[in-house]
Amino acid sequence: MSDARQYFKLPSPFAMKRGGALHGAHVAYETWGTLNAARDNAVLILTGLSPSAHAAANAQDPSPGWWEEMLGPGKAIDTRRWFVICVNSLGSDKGSTCPASTDPATGEPYRLSFPDLSLEDVANAAHGVVTHLGIDSLACLIGCSMGGMSALAYMLLHPGSVCAHISVDTAPQAQPFAIAIRSLQREAIRLDPHWNEGRYDAEHYPDIGMSIARKLGVITYRSAMEWNGRFARIRLEAEQREEQPFGFEFQVESYLEGHARRFVRTFDPNSYLYLSRASDWFDIAEYGHGNVMEGLKRIRIEQAMVIGVSTDILFPLEQQEQIAEGLEAAGAKVEFVALDSPQGHDAFLVDIENYSRAIGGFLAQL
Structure with a gap:
């Protein structure tokens, strides 16, 4: 049942x-x-x-x-x-x-x-x-x-x-490291102009802030050992690279971008901020x-x-x-x-x- x-x-x-x-x-x-x-x-x-x-x-x-x-x-x-x-x-x-x-x-x-x-x-x-x-x-x-x-x-x-x-x-x-990471995640969301003090909507949504917050999270959820084992320094194929200056060049960058894109609109940014801060406060x-x-x-x-x-x-x-x-x-x-x-x-x-x-x-x- x-x-x-x-x-x-x-x-x-x-x-x-x-x-x-x-x-x-x-x-x-x-x-x-x-x-x-x-x-x-x-x-x-x-x-x-x-x-x-x-x-x-x-x-x-x-x-x-x-x-x-x-x-x-x-x-x-x-x-x-x-x-x-x-x-x-x-x-x-x-x-x-x-x-x-x-x-x-x-x-x-x-x-x-x-x-x-x-x-x-x-x-x-x-x-x-x-x-x-x-x-x-x-x-x-x-x-x-x-x-x-x-x-x-x-x-x-x-x-x-x-x-x-x-x-x-x-x-x-x-611990301070966890607080520091979550603080950066929250800052990325709050500094996105579309966050607008929490008053965003579907048309004006803090996609970039949420994307950076998610990437920071994914980096800390896994270990350096795993990043080395999975991606080493493998570069993207020429056609997969971004044409703009400083665009994605390595596979690990593309992996993080994919992760972030799947996450961004699936979680409310303000809820993310509240739960993240609640985690910092717990003692x-x-x-x-x-x-x-x-x-x-x-x-x-x-x-x-x-x-x-x-x-x-x-x-x-x-x-x-x-x-x-x-x-x-x-x-x-x-x-x-x-x-x-x-x-x-x-x-x-x-x-x-x-x-x-x-x-x-x-x-x-x-």
Whole structure:
């Protein structure tokens, strides 16, 4: 049994961590598998910045999901055993209330009048979905990338609501390198004249800003090792090169351009800005008197698996080690998995074989 996109109406008003509130807001979610009579076989997935709730194909929407090879009957997250929920982040334009949504108070899109967004708000909205489905405690909470930070917030804000946790390529707080990259991405969007203080439309759209932001992202999602292996210094054929001065000459430039072009109009620029800044703001040290380890020690779960990749420059391996140590200090039985995937931060979307082995093995023994 699986359902395509569904919507959960958040309580109105829905108070936001940094002030302000949303009225008549909702989040989109999808489910796979069947909730058992005891309601104790639920697995919640919280996503990275840009994915939708469509993690895998289902009867109503057979298109492949962003984690297609990981989720389904007989796969690592086996939907014959688990009732799986994936929630689209509050603030994302993939079905949830976001800056592009209509503000009921004005009848116009929120744009920059959308309240400041935090990952705690994302976590609280996802918890609302789980409660709405009649689930008191999740068998497992899985958080990937930005979703891993949202997952840490979820467990802190809702103690006793999670039994086990799988932390995938994430961090207890953003490091200066990650903040710097996201700051540049936001600057590229804001400096595009078509951004117009958030008041763009289909005719006047910050395509160039979004394109540069995406290229910066893709560069940091992969590792130098992979760039060298895939592209080396291979040049484009003469007919593929741009005629203008300083135009694209190398294959890697053309690859980034293709990536950016596919992304640009698929994600609302203001939503991108809000979620990006929410990622920078998240800091588990806030819950531990300024200390990351003390913040992590407040999380009460039974077991966890923390997965990281040695080639991840955005969420480096030492941050995964920190999460593992903190959860262990809090009393959880923790398994730490350090993978050598060459794909960098994006490995969890690409190196399915190694991630499947780890995640499937952990879930099988719950």
